[in-house]
Amino acid sequence: MALVSAVVDVLSPHVPVLALGVLYVFAVLSVATFWGTALALATSVASMLAFNWFFLPPTHTLQLRQGENWLALAVYCSTAVVVGLLAARARRRSADAEQRRREADVLAGAAADLLHGTPADEALGRLAEPLARALGAEAVRLVPGAPEPAPSERALPVRAGRRAVATVLVDERLPVAAAAAERLLPALGALFAVQADALEAEALRRSDALKTALLRSVSHDLRSPLTAILAAAGALTNDELTLDDADRAELAHAIRAEAERLNRVVGDLLDLSRLQAGAVEPHRELWSADELVAQALPPGDRIQVELDDVAPPVRVDGPQVERALANLIDNALRYSPAGSPVTVRVEHGATELRVHVLDHGPGLDGADRDLLFRPFEGEGSGLGLAIARGFAEVNGGQVWAQDDPTGGHFVLALPTAGAAA
């Protein structure tokens, strides 16, 4: 306004001073654009007073000598007010547009993440920052579920239906744009609901596929030993058959061997269903690699063991890890030529104990490695590898198949007790 007054002062010798009053509109316009209607109105009034004081005769008074000056002043004043109002509205519109864009950003980000299968927790982590911007808060925490807010926090639930899928936690002292929250949070909730539905459908589809595979596998793996047992037992109890002692012994041995096989299959199915249901609780204790390997070794002399004399202990469920290792060894024995050696080698690093199981079989050339670990999908590998991986993972470890030109190579890795603590 001072600037405009100076300009009017400079120009007044050349232009009728009354016409110059219109220049104050610029001041009002810029104030309205940047600071809003109220300040624009104040600026209008102040401008007119300044114009009157400095330029309209008698100058340096707020009185007016000529009637036309009154009229001009009134016109300028209302012009300034109208322009100010218009500019302020434009400013609000553009602020609104900016706000909607921020909200759209949040939703677009959430939609992209959730619909592309990013886990909800991870998506939440990434959303916190754009959400804070959209809500006009400095910072918000976005957490899954409906946790208790800290005493100094306000909780805004993100609901899918009636369930709170996530909660926005914001410092009580920070202002939050309530209108934005009202628009944004239900939309966000709807997105989470869509993802939850999609995940559920996928889980159902998988469990269906698993059940189908399970039934197929059960009918084969359970029926074939049962068939052998029934046939052998039937022969033994049939009076019409002529059997010598050797025949009887052979049939009895067959019954026993097949019953043991049946027992293993049932054990595998139970283990796998417990693992898939998340019902396996490791009972963790300190174990040495020596002992885990010793317990996993089957009888026989095909296996060469290379222990690590200074391997640190691991904190795991001993029997579960032994089971994982035994399955890897069993797999190696089964998929390499009869009589060829299988090596079990223990190594340790700073934070990890590794047990390698190496065989001289055809290896895994070209095979889809991860497929091996999926129950019922591997090439006849049965459930052993899936169970090995399952037990390793609930104990904080990993199992993988490694590239090796010399044959099959599986690794069981476990965090050492110091590293896991």
Added chain:
Amino acid sequence: MTRVLVVDDEPQILRALRTSLRGAGYDVETAETGEAALTAAAVNPPDAVILDLVLPDGHGTDVARELRTWSNVPVIVLSVVGDEREKVAALDAGADDYVTKPFGIDELLARLRAALRRGEPSGEPVLELGELRVDLEKQSVHFDGRPVQLTPHEFALLRALAREPGKLMTHQMLLREVWGRAYGDESHYLHVYVSQLRRKLERDPARPRYILTVPGAGYRLVQP
């Protein structure tokens, strides 16, 4: 004739056990409930008891505990896979050994023979098992004729196992004996000490022949 009391409520299992045990030369008596078992054991004390952990009138663990208050008869419990905790509880309550269902009869017979043979601790100060010689009085250990240096904890562990060779010692029994009552429920260092002991007493620690692990339950020292 050696008498065995078999306690189980499943008729097929009773029938199979009766036939097999008689075939092995034992005199067999059966009971289908815990109460019947305790009565039978009191009226006509058996030489050994085979006890199912799941009974219609309660748990085999309680029967074992009750039995122990007035009898030292060897008790072998029958457990099922997945019932590890109950099995260990039964052992800690006084059962001598266990066999997991489904089991082969030869395994059960081997456990039964071992339990019958053990009876009371020998009290002999010197124990010789294969290449292993443990002198409990002088606290010295020899393996294959050579002296072996053990730390105090290692020796205490070996002594606990050597007192009744062949007997299954649960984690808790060993911890109590070696580390004292306060450590009863934590198996912290036990497995690590066993591994150290094996490195000194076994030719191949990956294929132990003297100190055997009983998965999920404990250890036993055996004649290789």
